[in-house]
Every structure is written in structure tokens, then in C-alpha cells.
Amino acid sequence: MLTQNNTTVATEWLDRLKASGYRLTDSTRAVVQVVAENSFALEPAQIFISARQLSPHLGLVTVYRTLDKLEETGLVQRVHQLNGCHAYVPAAPGHQHLLVCRSCSRVEYFSGDDLDELFGQVGRERGFLIQDHWLQLYGLCSVCQKEEAAG
Ligand SMILES: [Zn+2]
Ligand SMILES: [Zn+2]
Structure with a gap:
């Protein structure tokens, strides 16, 4: 569900990516939209399923690529799960x-x-x-x- 606040977060993230020279496609935007607006650790496969509803031609490779870029930019935090898979949440500032x-x-x-x-x-x-x-x-x-x- 989109709230005003969450939309702002996604918009901020897109601006940051753009500023760092990243090309924004509909697929990239869909991934950002899904990850920026939640407080749950999402695995790439879960992000793929949700984001594909926003951008039907999204591929899993784009999900991984966008997550890498978001992590590099400091916008997402990688979460280590007990099942060995990595998941992602929006990052918090400072040492947490x-x-x-x-x-x-x-x-x-x-x-x-x-x-x-x-x-x-x-x-x-x-x-x-x-x-x-x-x-x-x-x-x-x-x-x-x-x-x-x-x-
Ligand atoms: Zn719980
Ligand atoms: Zn500490």
C-alpha cells in the first residue's frame, strides 16, 4: 500500500540513483518502489514477484543489479538470514x-x-x-x- 511518506522515500531514492549516473528504467523504478516502502527483509525473489506487478517485463537480473546499486549507494541494508539467503531493507543512517x-x-x-x-x-x-x-x-x-x- 502506498502512503504519501513512502512515495517520497522512493522518489528520493530515484533521485539519488539518477544523480549517481544510474539509468532509470520502469524496471528499476518498480524495484525501488517495492524496497523503499517496506520494513521487512525481502529476498530478491520476493522483490521480483512484487515489482513485476508494477513492471511486467522486469527480469530477475535487473532486480539483483538494482539491489547492488542501492547497496553501493547506501540506500539498502543487506540482512543475513538464518536460512543463508540475503534479504534487503531500507538502510538507516549511522551505525545501527x-x-x-x-x-x-x-x-x-x-x-x-x-x-x-x-x-x-x-x-x-x-x-x-x-x-x-x-x-x-x-x-x-x-x-x-x-x-x-x-x-
Ligand atoms: Zn514478526
Ligand atoms: Zn554497534
Whole structure:
């Protein structure tokens, strides 16, 4: 479902792609439209199915190519799933950690690094110079917990 806000996000993304010299076709626009307006981790095959409804001649290669470009531009965040497949969500600014719902694939971001102390300790113990980290937590989002409770 399109809301005014989401349309603006997709428009912004298209402007960014255009500014970086990317050629915008109907297929590219359809992929951007699908990815920009959701907060769920979508696999390329799912994006393909949704975006093809907007652009019937869309090919899977274009989906991958557009996702690569969006990732390169910093607009999407790649999500690692427990099934080994990659999925994508709109990126959040700054250093963020992810909460990934195992049931509905909703992704939420959280920031804050109380973990620095722990990581520092691990680094000291192992003699490892830690320079960066990437953190995803898996579980059930609040919506899915309620649904599970309701049975
Ligand atoms: Zn969920
Ligand atoms: Zn962090």
C-alpha cells in the first residue's frame, strides 16, 4: 500500500540513483518502489514477484543489479538470514544494529553501544584488534508475539 511518506522515500531514492549516473528504467523504478516502502527483509525473489506487478517485463537480473546499486549507494541494508539467503531493507543512517523477526521478517534498527566494553574485553583476552562489528539479533517482533499469544 502506498502512503504519501513512502512515495517520497522512493522518489528520493530515484533521485539519488539518477544523480549517481544510474539509468532509470520502469524496471528499476518498480524495484525501488517495492524496497523503499517496506520494513521487512525481502529476498530478491520476493522483490521480483512484487515489482513485476508494477513492471511486467522486469527480469530477475535487473532486480539483483538494482539491489547492488542501492547497496553501493547506501540506500539498502543487506540482512543475513538464518536460512543463508540475503534479504534487503531500507538502510538507516549511522551505525545501527538489527532486530530481525524470524516469523514475519520485520526488521527494526537499534543503536547504542553498551557492547563496546564487552568487545574491548574480548579483544584484550584474545589479543585481537577489533575494528568494526556487525550485529543482528533474531527473534519475534512484538506483533508476532501478540499473534502467537492469541493462538
Ligand atoms: Zn514478526
Ligand atoms: Zn554497534
